[in-house]
Amino acid sequence: MTGADENYDPRTIQDKWQSRWEELKPFAASEDPGDERPRKYALDMFPYPSGDLHMGHAEAFAIGDVIARYWFQKGYNVLHPIGWDSFGLPAENAAIKRNSHPADWTYTNIDTQAESFKRYAIAFDWSRRLHTSDPEYYRWNQWLFLRFYERGLAYRKGGQVNWCPQDQTVLANEQVKDGHCERCGAVVEKRVLTQWYFKITEYADRLLADMKGLEWPERVLLMQRNWIGRSEGADVAFQIEGRDDPITVYTTRPDTLYGATFFVVAADAPLADEICAPEQRAEFEAYRDAVRRESEIERLSADREKTGVFLGRHAVNPVNGERIPVWASDYVLAEYGHGAIMAVPAHDQRDLDFARKFALPVRVVVQTGQPDPAETGVATPGEGELVNSGPLNGLAKSSAIPRIVEVLEEKGLGKAAVNYRLRDWLISRQRFWGTPIPIIHCDACGEVPVPDDQLPVRLPDDLRGADLAPKGVSPLAAAADWVNVACPKCGGPATRDTDTMDTFVDSSWYFLRYCSPGYADGPFDAEKVRRWMPADQYTGGVEHAILHLLYARFFTKVLYDMGMVDFTEPFKRLVNQGQVILNGSAMSKSTGNLVDLGEQIAEYGVDAVRLTMLFSGPPEDDIDWADMSPSGSVKFLARAFRVAADVTSVPGADPATGDIELRKVTHRTIDEVTRLVEAHRYNVVIARMMELTSAARKAIDTGAGAADPAVREAAETLTVLLSLIAPYTAEEMWERLGGVAPAAKAGWPTAEPSLLVQESVTCVVQVAGKVRDRLEVSPDIAGADLERLALDSEKVRAALGDQGVRKVIVRAPKIVNIVPA
RNA sequence: GGGGCCGUAGCCCAACCGGCCGAGGCACACGGUUUAGGUCCGUGACAGUGUGGGUUCGAGUCCCACCGGCCCCA
DSSP: OTTOOSSOOHHHHHHHHHHHHHHHOTTOOOOOTTOOSOEEEEEEOOOOOSSSOOHHHHHHHHHHHHHHHHHHHTTOEEEOOOEEOOOSHHHHHHHHHHTSOHHHHHHHHHHHHHHHHHHTTOOOOGGGOEETTSHHHHHHHHHHHHHHHHTTOEEEEEEEEEEETTTTEEEOGGGEETTEETTTOOBOEEEEEEEEEEOGGGGHHHHHHGGGGOBOOHHHHHHHHHHHOOEEEEEEEEEETTOSSOEEEEESOGGGGGGOOEEEEETTSHHHHHHOOGGGHHHHHHHHHHHHHSOHHHHHOTTSOOOEEEEEEEEEOTTTOOEEEEEEESSSOTTSTTSEEEEOTTTOHHHHHHHHHTTOOOOOOEEOSSOOHHHHSOOOOSOOEEOSOGGGTTOOHHHHHHHHHHHHHHHTSEEEEEEOSOOOEEOEESOSSSOBOOEEEETTTEEEEOOGGGOOOOOOSSOOGGGGSOOSSOGGGGOHHHHEEEOTTTOSEEEEOOOEEOHHHHTTSHHHHTTSTTOOSSSSOHHHHHHHOSBSEEEEEGGGTTHHHHHHHHHHHHHHHTTSOSOSOSBSBEEEEOOEEETTEEOBTTTTBOOOHHHHHHHHOHHHHHHHHHHTSOTTSOEEGGGOOHHHHHHHHHHHHHHHHHOOSOTTOOGGGSOHHHHHHHHHHHHHHHHHHHTTOHHHHHHHHHHHHHHHHHHHHHSSOTTOHHHHHHHHHHHHHHTTTOHHHHHHHHHHTTOOSOGGGSOOOOOOGGGTOOSOEEEEEEETTEEEEEEEEOTTOOHHHHHHHHHHOHHHHHHHTTOOEEEEEEETTTEEEEEEO
């Protein structure tokens, strides 16, 4: 053991206390209805069982554990559960490789992680453990799906979807990052498929509005806001020559309608195909096929040449009757808005690029004072007076928009509209290790929900190895015995839906299940949920800023509308931890840039690893393990431990008779640490504990002595504060001090106000902003008195010389600044 | 391209409403303890807050621009 002390041996105390805690079960939440203690719910994002715990887990769970342990010490009734997000692809890939069932790999890893969590001393209530891959859990996924279905919130539609060629499944929009699969990094393709969706778009406004009350990191809220992407504008109907129905476009700038000089349809939208004139068809089809071969990344890249083809048709601008050409291009997305836009090249850069490429007219309708876009190639999206715009001339944007909307509404050619970037959540997956979608397809009856009393629809357990290999359709499709069933409605031959649900469905409500994990009459016991939810603190990685956190908020709102919960937001406060990196880059098995958690624990002990994680900086900052010193943590723990071990007074010694200076340090530390813990400033918490340790050490060696009751008070305080971070060390210290185990529930100390007041403070006296003197004054000194004292100071007079005084700024009792004339 | 966050000793990081830049740690140097020590106790040195402006009696903190890094959206 590095830095080990003959008296402080982390390994021995770990073994000793881990088994004692198993007996004591100190962290079980009480469900006694007569338990009147305030309740707190400390929630951690549950892990995926991808092997043993790693450094990232160690950081995240150490952070979540501090607040849970703080609440235990405060005497609250704390719910701090653990479970596993145990459906998902890696298990399936492992099963294919090993010719086994995904459950084998999954549950082995879960057991490994559970043992590691116990070793790592996270204060969990182990009785509530759940696994989303258990039929008892996923049956409620299916039950919830059916309730969503009944409410029209789960539906099937055909359309263009994201397809990951590596994982051989579709992905939700949220799972595509810069055109790559968020999981495996493969370049995502487009396919046209019929899939299941959850109608999250119906909740877009509420997802936005309810963010107000959340104590979440601002950047997470910002990301969600951006993702939802609400914009206000107008729908405008354009007649297309030779087509009966007009085409509606959405625009955020209806004020520029008079500047629309052409019309663009997404090349890959069915609309383009439909309206293409016969003489342009060959050219169009060649272009469209090329577009379809393009990757998302190519289409997204900003600085590429615009491409497109004229469709041989014209649209009619509804306000001025002007004929404008209709083009097809790939810079308009089929899935956004209505798949078509009006192009105003003067005031939109993409439209301008396109206009210049194909020599289309550019008409300025907003006088921005900028040079002519047609000349410069730089669009002018800014504000200004409208010109060339009929009745809008002379108006500013803010008055032109309502005016043009009014005009359009009168003519029945448009209306004010709100648009969202958010798309419905695609939940079908063509993979095995997930929740089967509880729908049966019958030729006669169509989509038939599996009746509730037939849930769960269990996964077949005889598929293994190669049976699970991705083939582009769900492996379940090959399980004939499983697929072919009688229609629940007509009894005729029918087949099960063979897709499984996105595993983000599982994690959208697991925090509710924790409140009543064994409940058999529904996904959760509403009464229990009312007691514990919403979670007081949620701890986890920022990588879920959009995905999981948005979905969980959506589920909560649906459940609220169903009357199943009485709150609309699941997580009051959110803490995002940073990443643990090494030498400036992410840890990764493939590059060998890796630190093994087990090895760190073996070398330094659990407490030192936890302490190092928390001491490294604010929770949300990345930790470069190369910059950290776990051996320094061991040294501090040994130092704290020796303070407790050196105490010679007996338990219960009256601290009031002890050394007053040390007592002040102790109580100031209590006061500050309490505030700092609540503000998640754990690195500063540790710095304060180090100071208290030094003060106690000094008192023992060269001050009041080891027998002084103030030393005992300091040591006991230190022990309880330390128990949030280094639970093993704290337990052992507590025992040495004669306390009753567990130290984890010894009770949070209270600072005595009388020990916090200072009888004098140092007041800085500045002349022209430079410090010239310091005065020891009473903290409640009057401003006028302080000013007199400062002006009387010898040093101040010397600094002033023969200059007069123009002004004196007094901030009693801290500072006086004298401004010379 | 748009939006956001960040930049403090060699390194990791503190600094409430603008008010003495330095709490804590690592590394370093020195002294003491010690049979020894990679232990323990103590002491010390090192920065003026990325750069340039502005506001202010006073700016790490507020405003503007630039440089560098990270994130989100296109």
